[in-house]
Amino acid sequence: MSLLIPGETCWRTDTADRCAFLIDTEAYFTALYEAFQKARRSILILGWAFDPRTRLFPDGYDAPDDPDEVGHVLLRLARERPELDIRLLIWKSALPIAATQEFFPHKARKWFEGSRVKFRLDDQVPMGACHHQKVVVIDDRLAFCGGGDIGVDRWDTPGHLDVDLRRIMPDQECHAPRHEVMIMVDGAAARALGEHFRFRWRIGPTEEPLAPPPDAGGDPWPDHVPPHLTGVKVGIARTAPPWRGGPATHELRRLTLAAIAEARETIYLENQYFTSPVITEALARRLAEPEGPDVVLVTTGFSPSWFDKLAMDNARGAMVWRLRAADVFDRFRALYPSTAAGSTIIVHSKTSIFDDRLARVGSANLNNRSFGFDTEIELAVEAQDEAQRVILAAMRDRLVGHFLGYTGDAVAKARAEHGGSLVRAIDALNREGRLREIHPARPRGFAEFVSAYHLGDPSCPEDSWRPWRRRARLFEEAKALAGASGATP
Structure with a gap:
C-alpha cells in the first residue's frame, strides 16, 4: 500500500522520467549552472534566501563581480536570450534575519534593477512565519528541490575538508563545512513544481497571473549527472x-x-x-x-x-x-x-x-x-x-x-x-x-x-x-x- 496519498500525505503524485540525488552543494551548483545554460524559455527560483554574489564555481579567491556569481550568470542570460523569462520569488526576511545575511536578499532587488530579471520579495505569510521552500524549475522540464539555498555560505564537497579555501565568502573569510542534499527530477514531476511556483507568484501582493512557458523542446538535464532512478x-x-x-x-x-x-x-x-x-x-x-x-x-x-x-x-x-x-x-x-x-x-x-x-x-x-x-x-x-x-x-x-x-x-x-x-x-x-x-x-x-x-x-x-x-x-x-x-x- 502506497504511503503517498494525494490530498492526505501529499499534494499530488507524478512520474519523473529521471531522478538524481545531489549530495552536497558542489554537485547542486554545478548541475544548476549547466541547467541554466540549457534553459530556453524560463528559469524560476523559489527560496528562503538568495545572494546574487554566490559563486557557483568557487576557486579559493573571491573578487567583486566574478563571472561565476549567480547574479551575473542570470543577468548575462537575460541579456543574451530575450525570450528567456527569469523570475525569483524569495522570502522577505525579517530584519534580524536579514542582518545576518548582510541584508541580502533585500539588496538583491537593486542588483537586478533595470534588467529583464524579475525579482520579488514575498511576505505573504502570517507574522513571524517564513517562506522556507527551495525550488528551481527550468522550462517546466527540469526541477531541483531540497534544503539548499543559493547563498555565499553554502558551498562544500562530500569530503567536508577541515580547510577548503573554496568555501570562501565575499568578506574573504571561509565558512564552516556544510552538508546539503538536493533532488533533481524531470518529466511530469518537474511540471508540477513549475505549477507550484506559478501559484506562489499569483497569490503575491500584485496577484499577477503567470502562464506556463511555451514548449521549446530541448533537454535541460545536466549531461554530467547520470540519473539514479528512472520512471519513478x-x-x-x-x-x-x-x-x-x-x-x-x-x-x-x-x-x-x-x-x-x-x-x-x-x-x-x-x-x-x-x-x-x-x-x-x-x-x-x-x-x-x-x-x-x-x-x-x-x-x-x-x-x-x-x-x-x-x-x-x-x-x-x-x-x-x-x-x-x-x-x-x-x-x-x-x-x-x-x-x-x-x-x-x-x-x-x-x-x-x-x-x-x-x-x-x-x-x-x-x-x-x-x-x-x-x-x-x-x-x-x-x-x-x-x-x-x-x-x-x-x-x-x-x-x-x-x-x-x-x-x-x-x-x-x-x-x-x-x-x-x-x-x-x-x-x-x-x-x-x-x-x-x-x-x-x-x-x-x-x-x-x-x-x-x-x-x-x-x-x-x-x-x-x-x-x-x-x-x-x-x-x-x-x-x-x-x-x-x-x-x-
Whole structure:
C-alpha cells in the first residue's frame, strides 16, 4: 500500500522520467549552472534566501563581480536570450534575519534593477512565519528541490575538508563545512513544481497571473549527472499555514507520521532541527516495540547562531532524552558529524529514508514550525520494485558512509554483517569517532523556559504569540501518541 496519498500525505503524485540525488552543494551548483545554460524559455527560483554574489564555481579567491556569481550568470542570460523569462520569488526576511545575511536578499532587488530579471520579495505569510521552500524549475522540464539555498555560505564537497579555501565568502573569510542534499527530477514531476511556483507568484501582493512557458523542446538535464532512478513515482508534499482565507496544509506532517508508523527496519533522518514533540513520540512508540526499526538521527552538534542555540538546541535536548528513555532495545542513535580533525559539520540537509521504500528530500525541518507555521515543500520518492529499493538503500548507505569516511558499499557490508542493523553498522565503522553522540545539557533558568514552551518554534498561527497554548496543544498531541503505546510523554 502506497504511503503517498494525494490530498492526505501529499499534494499530488507524478512520474519523473529521471531522478538524481545531489549530495552536497558542489554537485547542486554545478548541475544548476549547466541547467541554466540549457534553459530556453524560463528559469524560476523559489527560496528562503538568495545572494546574487554566490559563486557557483568557487576557486579559493573571491573578487567583486566574478563571472561565476549567480547574479551575473542570470543577468548575462537575460541579456543574451530575450525570450528567456527569469523570475525569483524569495522570502522577505525579517530584519534580524536579514542582518545576518548582510541584508541580502533585500539588496538583491537593486542588483537586478533595470534588467529583464524579475525579482520579488514575498511576505505573504502570517507574522513571524517564513517562506522556507527551495525550488528551481527550468522550462517546466527540469526541477531541483531540497534544503539548499543559493547563498555565499553554502558551498562544500562530500569530503567536508577541515580547510577548503573554496568555501570562501565575499568578506574573504571561509565558512564552516556544510552538508546539503538536493533532488533533481524531470518529466511530469518537474511540471508540477513549475505549477507550484506559478501559484506562489499569483497569490503575491500584485496577484499577477503567470502562464506556463511555451514548449521549446530541448533537454535541460545536466549531461554530467547520470540519473539514479528512472520512471519513478514522486509525491509532492507541502506545509502551508492558513492565510487570508486559504486553508492550512499539513501534508508533510501526515507523511512523516505515516512513514514512521510503517517503517520496518530503518528510519534514517538527516535534519538541521529536531524539536517536534509529536514526531518524537511517534519515534518513541516505535523504539518501544521489541521488533521495531532502528532510528538514526544525524544533525548539527551545536547551532551556529545564539538564537538557534537557545530556541532549538535546548528543545532538541529534551527530545533526545525522551528517545533515549524509550530506547530499551538499543536501536537509537542521535549523532553529529565532524571532520577528520574534529571540526563540526553543519548539517543543513532535510533528508529522510525509511527502509528501502521511501526517500524524502525537501525544505522541512523536524520542528513545530515546519509542520504548520512556515511554508515548506519536499519530494518523496517511493520505490516500486526491487531495483528501485536497492538504489534507495544504496543512497542511504552512501550518506552514512560519507560522514564516516567510508564508501556506501562498506556501510552495506557492515549492515549485512550485523543482521541488517544500521545502528550496529555505524557502531562498527565509527572507529575514528567521526559521528559523535549528542549529549545535551539540561537547560536551566530562562533556557529551560524557552525549551518547555518552544519559544521561537510555533506550531501554527493561532499559537505563534501564545506559548502557553502551544505547550498545551503539543502536549495533548504527544500524549495521544504515547497513550496508544502505553508510554508516558
